[in-house]
Amino acid sequence: MSKTETRKDEIIKVSAKLFKEKGYSAITMRDIAKAMNIKAASLYNHIKSKQDLLKIIIISIAEEFTIRMQEISSSESTSIEKLQKIISLHIDIAYHYPYRMGVLNNDWMHLEEELEYYLELRNSYEDNFRSIVESGIESGEMIDTNTEIIVFSILSTLRSLYLWIPKKEALKPEELTKNLTQVLISGIQND
Amino acid sequence: MSKTETRKDEIIKVSAKLFKEKGYSAITMRDIAKAMNIKAASLYNHIKSKQDLLKIIIISIAEEFTIRMQEISSSESTSIEKLQKIISLHIDIAYHYPYRMGVLNNDWMHLEEELEYYLELRNSYEDNFRSIVESGIESGEMIDTNTEIIVFSILSTLRSLYLWIPKKEALKPEELTKNLTQVLISGIQND
DNA sequence: AATCGAAACTAACAAATGTTAGTTTTTAAA
DNA sequence: TTTAAAAACTAACATTTGTTAGTTTCGATT
Numbered sequence: 001m002s003k004t005e006t007r008k009d010e011i012i013k014v015s016a017k018l019f020k021e022k023g024y025s026a027i028t029m030r031d032i033a034k035a036m037n038i039k040a041a042s043l044y045n046h047i048k049s050k051q052d053l054l055k056i057i058i059i060s061i062a063e064e065f066t067i068r069m070q071e072i073s074s075s076e077s078t079s080i081e082k083l084q085k086i087i088s089l090h091i092d093i094a095y096h097y098p099y100r101m102g103v104l105n106n107d108w109m110h111l112e113e114e115l116e117y118y119l120e121l122r123n124s125y126e127d128n129f130r131s132i133v134e135s136g137i138e139s140g141e142m143i144d145t146n147t148e149i150i151v152f153s154i155l156s157t158l159r160s161l162y163l164w165i166p167k168k169e170a171l172k173p174e175e176l177t178k179n180l181t182q183v184l185i186s187g188i189q190n191d
Numbered sequence: 192m193s194k195t196e197t198r199k200d201e202i203i204k205v206s207a208k209l210f211k212e213k214g215y216s217a218i219t220m221r222d223i224a225k226a227m228n229i230k231a232a233s234l235y236n237h238i239k240s241k242q243d244l245l246k247i248i249i250i251s252i253a254e255e256f257t258i259r260m261q262e263i264s265s266s267e268s269t270s271i272e273k274l275q276k277i278i279s280l281h282i283d284i285a286y287h288y289p290y291r292m293g294v295l296n297n298d299w300m301h302l303e304e305e306l307e308y309y310l311e312l313r314n315s316y317e318d319n320f321r322s323i324v325e326s327g328i329e330s331g332e333m334i335d336t337n338t339e340i341i342v343f344s345i346l347s348t349l350r351s352l353y354l355w356i357p358k359k360e361a362l363k364p365e366e367l368t369k370n371l372t373q374v375l376i377s378g379i380q381n382d
Numbered sequence: 383a384a385t386c387g388a389a390a391c392t393a394a395c396a397a398a399t400g401t402t403a404g405t406t407t408t409t410a411a412a
Numbered sequence: 413t414t415t416a417a418a419a420a421c422t423a424a425c426a427t428t429t430g431t432t433a434g435t436t437t438c439g440a441t442t
Contacts, residue, residue: 007419022300025216029400041401042420050400106297109213146362149370152355153348160347168339179340186377198389220430232431233390241430 008046011036013099016057020102020162024054024110054107055114061100064093066121073128079136083185086129087158088177094161095173101162129155142189154184199237202227204290207248211293211353215245215301245298246305252291253299255284257312264319270327274345274376277320279368281349285356286364292353320346333380345375 014035018027029050033040047053072085094101111118133150136142142150157180165176205226209218220241224231238244263276285292302309324341327333333341348371356367 023214023216023297025214026301028398030398038419039421040399041403041422044401045419106214110217143373145373146370148359149367149374152351153371153374156348156351156355157344160343160351164343164347171337176340179337180344182334182336183340183344219428221428229389230391231429232392232433235431236389 006046011043011046012053012056015053016097016099016103019054019057019107020099024103024107051112054103054110057100057103058108058111058118059114061093061097061104062118062121065089066125069125069128073132079132079139079141080185080189082132083136083154084177084181086132086154087181087184090158090161091165091173091177091180094165098162098166101159105159105162126151126155157184197237202234202237203244203247206244207288207290207294210245210248210298211290215294215298242303245294245301248291248294249299249302249309250305252284252288252295253309253312256280257316260316260319264323270323270330270332271376271380273323274327275368275372277323277345278349278371278375281352282356282364282368282371285352289353289357292350296350296353317342317346348375 011032015027015032018031018035029040029043032053033043036043068089069086072082072089075082075085077085108118108122109115130147130151133142133147137144137147168176202223206218206223209222209226220231220234223244224234227234259280260277263273263280266273266276268276299309299313300306321338321342324333324338328335328338359367
Protein backbone atom coordinates (compact mmCIF):
# COMPACT_ATOMS: atom_id res chain seq x y z
CA MET A 1 0.00 0.00 0.00
CA SER A 2 1.41 3.37 -0.96
CA LYS A 3 1.44 6.36 1.38
CA THR A 4 -1.18 9.03 1.13
CA GLU A 5 -0.56 11.48 -1.63
CA THR A 6 2.02 14.10 -0.72
CA ARG A 7 1.88 17.72 -1.78
CA LYS A 8 4.62 16.96 -4.26
CA ASP A 9 2.50 14.23 -5.82
CA GLU A 10 -0.34 16.69 -6.24
CA ILE A 11 1.93 19.15 -7.98
CA ILE A 12 3.15 16.46 -10.32
CA LYS A 13 -0.37 15.42 -11.15
CA VAL A 14 -1.54 18.96 -11.83
CA SER A 15 1.57 19.71 -13.88
CA ALA A 16 1.11 16.62 -16.02
CA LYS A 17 -2.43 17.68 -16.80
CA LEU A 18 -1.37 21.17 -17.78
CA PHE A 19 1.64 20.00 -19.78
CA LYS A 20 -0.56 17.56 -21.63
CA GLU A 21 -2.99 20.28 -22.61
CA LYS A 22 -0.58 22.92 -23.90
CA GLY A 23 2.87 21.41 -23.86
CA TYR A 24 5.72 21.78 -21.41
CA SER A 25 7.10 24.99 -22.88
CA ALA A 26 3.78 26.80 -22.93
CA ILE A 27 3.06 26.22 -19.25
CA THR A 28 4.65 28.55 -16.71
CA MET A 29 5.37 27.95 -13.08
CA ARG A 30 2.75 30.58 -12.38
CA ASP A 31 0.19 28.54 -14.33
CA ILE A 32 0.93 25.50 -12.23
CA ALA A 33 0.78 27.55 -9.05
CA LYS A 34 -2.53 29.10 -10.01
CA ALA A 35 -4.01 25.66 -10.67
CA MET A 36 -2.98 24.72 -7.14
CA ASN A 37 -4.18 27.99 -5.60
CA ILE A 38 -0.78 28.97 -4.34
CA LYS A 39 2.02 31.29 -5.49
CA ALA A 40 4.73 30.20 -7.88
CA ALA A 41 7.49 30.54 -5.33
CA SER A 42 5.71 28.12 -3.01
CA LEU A 43 6.15 25.34 -5.51
CA TYR A 44 9.85 25.34 -4.75
CA ASN A 45 9.23 24.05 -1.24
CA HIS A 46 8.32 20.77 -2.93
CA ILE A 47 10.11 20.48 -6.22
CA LYS A 48 13.56 21.27 -7.46
CA SER A 49 12.77 22.93 -10.77
CA LYS A 50 10.41 22.94 -13.71
CA GLN A 51 12.80 20.70 -15.56
CA ASP A 52 12.79 18.24 -12.70
CA LEU A 53 9.02 18.08 -12.90
CA LEU A 54 9.23 17.04 -16.53
CA LYS A 55 11.80 14.40 -15.76
CA ILE A 56 9.69 12.86 -13.00
CA ILE A 57 6.60 12.76 -15.19
CA ILE A 58 8.26 11.18 -18.20
CA ILE A 59 10.94 8.86 -16.86
CA SER A 60 8.76 6.98 -14.39
CA ILE A 61 6.30 6.00 -17.07
CA ALA A 62 8.92 5.27 -19.70
CA GLU A 63 10.58 2.88 -17.29
CA GLU A 64 7.33 1.14 -16.60
CA PHE A 65 6.77 0.60 -20.32
CA THR A 66 10.21 -0.79 -20.83
CA ILE A 67 10.11 -3.14 -17.87
CA ARG A 68 6.70 -4.55 -18.68
CA MET A 69 7.64 -4.92 -22.32
CA GLN A 70 10.65 -6.97 -21.31
CA GLU A 71 8.43 -9.24 -19.26
CA ILE A 72 6.13 -9.77 -22.22
CA SER A 73 9.01 -10.27 -24.58
CA SER A 74 10.60 -12.99 -22.49
CA SER A 75 7.35 -14.76 -21.62
CA GLU A 76 6.35 -18.14 -23.03
CA SER A 77 3.68 -17.11 -25.49
CA THR A 78 3.05 -17.08 -29.19
CA SER A 79 3.83 -13.85 -31.02
CA ILE A 80 0.15 -13.10 -31.43
CA GLU A 81 -0.40 -13.55 -27.72
CA LYS A 82 2.48 -11.22 -27.03
CA LEU A 83 0.94 -8.58 -29.25
CA GLN A 84 -2.27 -8.92 -27.31
CA LYS A 85 -0.38 -8.40 -24.08
CA ILE A 86 1.27 -5.29 -25.52
CA ILE A 87 -2.11 -3.87 -26.41
CA SER A 88 -3.32 -4.53 -22.86
CA LEU A 89 -0.23 -2.89 -21.48
CA HIS A 90 -0.84 0.30 -23.41
CA ILE A 91 -4.50 0.39 -22.51
CA ASP A 92 -3.68 -0.15 -18.87
CA ILE A 93 -1.18 2.68 -18.72
CA ALA A 94 -3.33 5.03 -20.78
CA TYR A 95 -6.20 4.45 -18.35
CA HIS A 96 -4.11 5.13 -15.30
CA TYR A 97 -1.93 7.96 -16.57
CA PRO A 98 -3.53 9.66 -19.56
CA TYR A 99 -1.82 12.98 -18.83
CA ARG A 100 1.62 11.55 -18.33
CA MET A 101 1.22 9.64 -21.57
CA GLY A 102 0.55 12.86 -23.40
CA VAL A 103 3.61 14.48 -21.91
CA LEU A 104 5.72 11.45 -22.76
CA ASN A 105 4.55 11.56 -26.35
CA ASN A 106 4.96 15.25 -26.99
CA ASP A 107 7.56 16.65 -24.64
CA TRP A 108 10.30 14.06 -24.40
CA MET A 109 12.58 16.25 -26.49
CA HIS A 110 12.67 18.82 -23.70
CA LEU A 111 14.39 16.43 -21.37
CA GLU A 112 17.95 17.57 -20.91
CA GLU A 113 20.14 15.49 -18.60
CA GLU A 114 17.92 12.46 -19.08
CA LEU A 115 17.33 12.69 -22.80
CA GLU A 116 19.86 10.06 -23.68
CA TYR A 117 18.54 7.67 -21.06
CA TYR A 118 15.01 8.18 -22.31
CA LEU A 119 16.05 7.36 -25.85
CA GLU A 120 17.69 4.17 -24.64
CA LEU A 121 14.45 3.14 -22.97
CA ARG A 122 12.48 3.89 -26.08
CA ASN A 123 14.87 2.02 -28.32
CA SER A 124 14.78 -0.98 -26.05
CA TYR A 125 11.02 -0.95 -26.17
CA GLU A 126 10.86 -0.66 -29.94
CA ASP A 127 13.50 -3.33 -30.49
CA ASN A 128 11.48 -5.76 -28.43
CA PHE A 129 8.36 -4.90 -30.37
CA ARG A 130 10.12 -5.41 -33.69
CA SER A 131 11.55 -8.76 -32.61
CA ILE A 132 8.14 -10.03 -31.64
CA VAL A 133 6.71 -9.11 -35.03
CA GLU A 134 9.66 -10.66 -36.83
CA SER A 135 9.24 -13.91 -34.90
CA GLY A 136 5.57 -13.89 -35.75
CA ILE A 137 6.30 -13.59 -39.43
CA GLU A 138 8.98 -16.29 -39.34
CA SER A 139 6.74 -18.72 -37.50
CA GLY A 140 3.98 -18.08 -39.99
CA GLU A 141 1.60 -16.66 -37.43
CA MET A 142 1.52 -13.33 -39.21
CA ILE A 143 1.37 -12.31 -42.82
CA ASP A 144 4.64 -11.43 -44.46
CA THR A 145 4.26 -7.69 -44.86
CA ASN A 146 6.95 -5.13 -44.19
CA THR A 147 7.80 -5.45 -40.49
CA GLU A 148 8.40 -1.75 -40.05
CA ILE A 149 4.96 -0.92 -41.32
CA ILE A 150 3.27 -3.29 -38.94
CA VAL A 151 5.23 -1.96 -35.99
CA PHE A 152 4.64 1.63 -36.98
CA SER A 153 0.97 1.20 -37.53
CA ILE A 154 0.20 -0.61 -34.30
CA LEU A 155 2.44 1.61 -32.23
CA SER A 156 0.91 4.79 -33.64
CA THR A 157 -2.50 3.67 -32.51
CA LEU A 158 -1.35 2.56 -29.09
CA ARG A 159 0.58 5.76 -28.49
CA SER A 160 -2.50 7.83 -29.25
CA LEU A 161 -4.73 6.01 -26.81
CA TYR A 162 -4.26 8.66 -24.15
CA LEU A 163 -6.10 11.15 -26.38
CA TRP A 164 -9.03 8.93 -26.80
CA ILE A 165 -9.61 6.99 -23.63
CA PRO A 166 -10.70 9.93 -21.46
CA LYS A 167 -13.42 10.77 -23.98
CA LYS A 168 -14.90 7.29 -24.14
CA GLU A 169 -15.39 6.38 -20.53
CA ALA A 170 -18.39 4.32 -21.47
CA LEU A 171 -16.03 1.77 -22.93
CA LYS A 172 -14.58 -0.59 -20.35
CA PRO A 173 -10.90 -1.54 -20.62
CA GLU A 174 -11.75 -5.17 -21.33
CA GLU A 175 -14.15 -4.19 -24.09
CA LEU A 176 -11.58 -1.85 -25.57
CA THR A 177 -8.88 -4.49 -25.45
CA LYS A 178 -11.12 -6.94 -27.26
CA ASN A 179 -12.08 -4.54 -30.02
CA LEU A 180 -8.64 -3.08 -30.50
CA THR A 181 -7.11 -6.53 -30.66
CA GLN A 182 -9.49 -7.45 -33.40
CA VAL A 183 -8.89 -4.31 -35.45
CA LEU A 184 -5.13 -4.21 -34.99
CA ILE A 185 -4.29 -7.90 -35.15
CA SER A 186 -6.78 -9.54 -37.49
CA GLY A 187 -5.33 -7.58 -40.39
CA ILE A 188 -1.92 -9.11 -39.99
CA GLN A 189 -2.84 -12.58 -38.79
CA ASN A 190 -2.68 -15.75 -40.87
CA ASP A 191 -5.51 -18.26 -40.45
CA MET B 192 3.31 27.14 -62.23
CA SER B 193 3.86 28.88 -58.94
CA LYS B 194 6.16 31.89 -58.58
CA THR B 195 9.66 31.46 -57.27
CA GLU B 196 9.82 31.11 -53.55
CA THR B 197 9.62 34.41 -51.74
CA ARG B 198 11.55 35.29 -48.62
CA LYS B 199 8.34 34.89 -46.68
CA ASP B 200 7.94 31.36 -48.00
CA GLU B 201 11.44 30.54 -46.81
CA ILE B 202 10.68 31.83 -43.35
CA ILE B 203 7.52 29.76 -43.20
CA LYS B 204 9.40 26.65 -44.26
CA VAL B 205 12.18 27.14 -41.74
CA SER B 206 9.68 27.93 -38.99
CA ALA B 207 7.65 24.82 -39.70
CA LYS B 208 10.74 22.71 -39.40
CA LEU B 209 11.74 24.26 -36.09
CA PHE B 210 8.21 24.18 -34.68
CA LYS B 211 7.94 20.52 -35.60
CA GLU B 212 11.14 19.68 -33.77
CA LYS B 213 10.51 21.44 -30.45
CA GLY B 214 6.99 22.80 -30.58
CA TYR B 215 5.71 26.30 -31.26
CA SER B 216 6.15 27.59 -27.72
CA ALA B 217 9.74 26.44 -27.37
CA ILE B 218 10.92 28.21 -30.51
CA THR B 219 11.75 31.91 -30.29
CA MET B 220 11.83 34.47 -33.03
CA ARG B 221 15.57 34.61 -32.44
CA ASP B 222 15.79 30.87 -33.13
CA ILE B 223 14.03 31.32 -36.44
CA ALA B 224 16.19 34.30 -37.30
CA LYS B 225 19.37 32.43 -36.49
CA ALA B 226 18.31 29.54 -38.72
CA MET B 227 17.92 32.08 -41.53
CA ASN B 228 21.16 33.89 -40.72
CA ILE B 229 19.48 37.18 -40.01
CA LYS B 230 18.39 39.14 -36.94
CA ALA B 231 15.02 38.61 -35.29
CA ALA B 232 13.81 42.10 -36.08
CA SER B 233 14.40 41.49 -39.79
CA LEU B 234 11.75 38.79 -39.80
CA TYR B 235 9.12 41.47 -39.35
CA ASN B 236 9.79 42.86 -42.80
CA HIS B 237 8.10 39.70 -44.07
CA ILE B 238 5.67 38.43 -41.51
CA LYS B 239 3.17 39.98 -39.16
CA SER B 240 3.87 38.06 -35.97
CA LYS B 241 4.89 34.71 -34.57
CA GLN B 242 1.25 33.87 -34.12
CA ASP B 243 0.58 34.65 -37.77
CA LEU B 244 3.31 32.22 -38.75
CA LEU B 245 1.55 29.44 -36.86
CA LYS B 246 -1.75 30.27 -38.47
CA ILE B 247 -0.30 30.16 -41.98
CA ILE B 248 1.40 26.83 -41.36
CA ILE B 249 -1.60 25.09 -39.88
CA ILE B 250 -4.65 26.50 -41.61
CA SER B 251 -3.44 25.99 -45.17
CA ILE B 252 -2.87 22.31 -44.63
CA ALA B 253 -6.00 21.79 -42.57
CA GLU B 254 -8.03 23.29 -45.40
CA GLU B 255 -6.40 21.01 -47.92
CA PHE B 256 -7.31 17.97 -45.84
CA THR B 257 -10.89 19.04 -45.46
CA ILE B 258 -11.39 19.87 -49.12
CA ARG B 259 -9.87 16.68 -50.42
CA MET B 260 -11.79 14.64 -47.86
CA GLN B 261 -15.01 16.17 -49.12
CA GLU B 262 -14.12 15.18 -52.66
CA ILE B 263 -13.48 11.61 -51.57
CA SER B 264 -16.60 11.52 -49.48
CA SER B 265 -18.86 12.62 -52.31
CA SER B 266 -17.20 10.46 -54.97
CA GLU B 267 -18.83 7.40 -56.51
CA SER B 268 -16.88 4.65 -54.82
CA THR B 269 -17.35 1.82 -52.40
CA SER B 270 -16.54 2.54 -48.79
CA ILE B 271 -13.41 0.45 -48.99
CA GLU B 272 -12.25 2.38 -52.03
CA LYS B 273 -12.88 5.59 -50.17
CA LEU B 274 -10.74 4.41 -47.28
CA GLN B 275 -7.97 3.65 -49.73
CA LYS B 276 -8.21 7.15 -51.12
CA ILE B 277 -8.02 8.59 -47.62
CA ILE B 278 -4.86 6.64 -46.97
CA SER B 279 -3.37 7.97 -50.20
CA LEU B 280 -4.37 11.48 -49.24
CA HIS B 281 -2.53 11.29 -45.93
CA ILE B 282 0.54 9.76 -47.49
CA ASP B 283 0.58 12.42 -50.17
CA ILE B 284 0.40 15.29 -47.72
CA ALA B 285 2.87 13.73 -45.30
CA TYR B 286 5.34 13.37 -48.15
CA HIS B 287 4.99 16.95 -49.26
CA TYR B 288 4.69 18.68 -45.90
CA PRO B 289 6.11 16.53 -43.13
CA TYR B 290 6.96 19.53 -40.94
CA ARG B 291 3.62 21.24 -41.33
CA MET B 292 1.93 17.97 -40.45
CA GLY B 293 3.86 17.84 -37.21
CA VAL B 294 2.87 21.38 -36.34
CA LEU B 295 -0.75 20.68 -37.21
CA ASN B 296 -0.77 17.65 -34.95
CA ASN B 297 0.93 19.13 -31.93
CA ASP B 298 0.40 22.88 -31.93
CA TRP B 299 -3.14 23.46 -33.11
CA MET B 300 -4.15 24.41 -29.58
CA HIS B 301 -1.94 27.49 -29.76
CA LEU B 302 -4.03 28.99 -32.52
CA GLU B 303 -5.95 31.91 -31.10
CA GLU B 304 -8.21 33.79 -33.52
CA GLU B 305 -8.45 30.77 -35.81
CA LEU B 306 -8.85 28.04 -33.21
CA GLU B 307 -12.58 27.79 -33.67
CA TYR B 308 -12.27 27.66 -37.43
CA TYR B 309 -9.62 24.96 -37.18
CA LEU B 310 -11.86 22.85 -34.96
CA GLU B 311 -14.66 23.18 -37.50
CA LEU B 312 -12.36 21.92 -40.23
CA ARG B 313 -11.26 19.01 -38.09
CA ASN B 314 -14.78 18.09 -37.12
CA SER B 315 -15.89 18.19 -40.72
CA TYR B 316 -13.04 15.89 -41.64
CA GLU B 317 -13.77 13.42 -38.87
CA ASP B 318 -17.50 13.41 -39.53
CA ASN B 319 -16.85 12.47 -43.13
CA PHE B 320 -14.50 9.73 -42.06
CA ARG B 321 -17.03 8.33 -39.61
CA SER B 322 -19.80 8.38 -42.19
CA ILE B 323 -17.72 6.42 -44.63
CA VAL B 324 -17.00 3.75 -42.05
CA GLU B 325 -20.65 3.61 -41.03
CA SER B 326 -21.73 3.14 -44.64
CA GLY B 327 -19.17 0.42 -45.04
CA ILE B 328 -20.53 -1.45 -42.07
CA GLU B 329 -24.14 -1.02 -43.20
CA SER B 330 -23.40 -2.23 -46.70
CA GLY B 331 -21.60 -5.24 -45.27
CA GLU B 332 -18.25 -4.31 -46.79
CA MET B 333 -16.69 -4.02 -43.35
CA ILE B 334 -16.96 -6.06 -40.19
CA ASP B 335 -19.36 -4.80 -37.58
CA THR B 336 -16.95 -3.59 -34.92
CA ASN B 337 -17.30 -0.37 -32.96
CA THR B 338 -17.12 2.45 -35.52
CA GLU B 339 -15.27 4.76 -33.20
CA ILE B 340 -12.51 2.26 -32.69
CA ILE B 341 -11.99 1.77 -36.39
CA VAL B 342 -11.90 5.49 -37.03
CA PHE B 343 -9.59 6.12 -34.11
CA SER B 344 -7.20 3.38 -35.01
CA ILE B 345 -6.82 4.25 -38.68
CA LEU B 346 -6.65 7.96 -38.03
CA SER B 347 -3.99 7.57 -35.35
CA THR B 348 -1.75 5.79 -37.80
CA LEU B 349 -2.35 8.23 -40.62
CA ARG B 350 -1.76 11.23 -38.38
CA SER B 351 1.59 9.85 -37.30
CA LEU B 352 2.88 9.32 -40.83
CA TYR B 353 4.80 12.57 -40.77
CA LEU B 354 7.05 11.15 -38.07
CA TRP B 355 7.85 8.11 -40.04
CA ILE B 356 8.01 8.98 -43.70
CA PRO B 357 11.16 11.13 -43.55
CA LYS B 358 13.04 8.23 -41.97
CA LYS B 359 12.04 5.67 -44.57
CA GLU B 360 12.88 7.36 -47.82
CA ALA B 361 13.67 4.01 -49.36
CA LEU B 362 9.98 3.27 -49.39
CA LYS B 363 8.17 4.74 -52.38
CA PRO B 364 4.77 6.31 -51.80
CA GLU B 365 3.06 3.69 -53.97
CA GLU B 366 4.69 0.88 -52.04
CA LEU B 367 3.73 2.49 -48.76
CA THR B 368 0.16 2.96 -49.86
CA LYS B 369 -0.09 -0.67 -50.84
CA ASN B 370 1.31 -1.99 -47.57
CA LEU B 371 -0.55 0.41 -45.35
CA THR B 372 -3.81 -0.37 -47.11
CA GLN B 373 -3.29 -4.02 -46.45
CA VAL B 374 -2.45 -3.59 -42.78
CA LEU B 375 -5.13 -1.02 -42.02
CA ILE B 376 -7.98 -2.29 -44.14
CA SER B 377 -7.70 -6.07 -44.26
CA GLY B 378 -8.44 -6.26 -40.57
CA ILE B 379 -11.82 -4.67 -40.92
CA GLN B 380 -12.84 -5.98 -44.31
CA ASN B 381 -15.39 -8.71 -44.91
CA ASP B 382 -14.59 -11.26 -47.62
C1' DA C 383 24.99 57.60 -61.86
C1' DA C 384 20.74 58.12 -59.65
C1' DT C 385 16.79 56.00 -57.76
C1' DC C 386 13.79 53.03 -55.23
C1' DG C 387 11.97 49.09 -53.07
C1' DA C 388 13.32 44.97 -50.63
C1' DA C 389 15.66 43.34 -46.92
C1' DA C 390 18.82 43.75 -43.65
C1' DC C 391 20.59 46.19 -39.41
C1' DT C 392 21.00 48.48 -34.33
C1' DA C 393 18.86 49.78 -30.24
C1' DA C 394 15.50 49.51 -27.25
C1' DC C 395 10.93 48.48 -24.87
C1' DA C 396 7.65 46.29 -21.71
C1' DA C 397 6.15 42.05 -20.27
C1' DA C 398 6.82 37.47 -18.89
C1' DT C 399 9.63 33.77 -16.91
C1' DG C 400 12.25 30.61 -13.68
C1' DT C 401 14.12 31.02 -9.53
C1' DT C 402 16.09 32.82 -4.91
C1' DA C 403 16.13 34.73 -0.26
C1' DG C 404 14.01 35.63 3.69
C1' DT C 405 9.72 35.69 6.40
C1' DT C 406 5.23 34.34 8.11
C1' DT C 407 1.47 31.11 8.74
C1' DT C 408 -0.47 26.58 9.36
C1' DT C 409 -0.63 22.00 11.20
C1' DA C 410 -0.14 18.64 14.32
C1' DA C 411 2.65 16.28 17.74
C1' DA C 412 4.84 16.69 22.47
C1' DT D 413 0.76 25.40 25.30
C1' DT D 414 4.98 25.07 23.29
C1' DT D 415 7.47 23.63 19.48
C1' DA D 416 9.11 22.31 15.08
C1' DA D 417 8.42 20.98 10.65
C1' DA D 418 5.71 21.81 6.51
C1' DA D 419 3.91 24.92 3.51
C1' DA D 420 2.66 29.16 2.34
C1' DC D 421 3.83 34.14 1.53
C1' DT D 422 6.22 38.84 -0.34
C1' DA D 423 9.68 40.91 -2.88
C1' DA D 424 12.92 40.83 -5.98
C1' DC D 425 16.51 39.26 -9.44
C1' DA D 426 18.53 38.44 -14.05
C1' DT D 427 17.16 36.65 -18.46
C1' DT D 428 14.48 35.88 -22.16
C1' DT D 429 10.87 37.08 -25.27
C1' DG D 430 7.97 39.29 -28.97
C1' DT D 431 7.89 43.36 -31.08
C1' DT D 432 8.59 48.40 -32.67
C1' DA D 433 11.09 52.43 -34.48
C1' DG D 434 14.27 54.27 -37.14
C1' DT D 435 18.29 53.63 -40.15
C1' DT D 436 21.40 51.54 -43.46
C1' DT D 437 22.71 48.36 -47.19
C1' DC D 438 21.95 45.76 -51.33
C1' DG D 439 20.39 44.92 -56.11
C1' DA D 440 18.18 45.95 -59.94
C1' DT D 441 16.10 49.38 -63.08
C1' DT D 442 16.05 53.69 -65.01
